[in-house]
Amino acid sequence: MPLIERYWLDDQSVPFGTLLRYLEKYYSAEVHYDNFDFLIQRARLADPSDEGMATFKNEVARVLRGDREGLHPQAIRTAAEYDDWADDEEFLAWLWHELYPDEPVPSRPERGAGKSPA
Structure with a gap:
């Protein structure tokens, strides 16, 4: 049962639309066992002509x-219809590790990083 209406299916221009559509297509409960391995394969191929995967990774x-x-x-x-994670960041960190195991998980910049002491 969706928590909100799936607005990203009707409007291709919404922010993070590729991320949301890929989660539905490759990860959600109805398709996970059939499609998730395909997403892993696409991610690990790192095909420069696969603009959808590049957008997904960026998002x-x-x-x-x-x-x-x-x-x-x-x-x-x-x-994604995930249940095993506390929040989006925990889920997406796990997903990043599954898709891009040789790359560090992107993280929020530390507060004050790059600023000189006052």
Whole structure:
């Protein structure tokens, strides 16, 4: 049962739309066992001509770094239908590790990083 209406299915231009559509297509409960391995294969191929995967990866990284502008607070949970994680960041960190095991998980910048002491 969705937590919110799946607005990203009707409007291809919504913020993080590729992330949400890919979570529904490759991860959600109805398709997980049939499709998730295909997502892993696509991610690990790192095909430069696969613009959808490049956009998906960028959007996952943005959320992990704390950029959620325009993203409904329940959108990721609704699209992925995850139950085993406390929040989106925990789920997406796990997902990143599954898809890109040789790359560090993007994280939020530390507060005060890059600033000189006053």
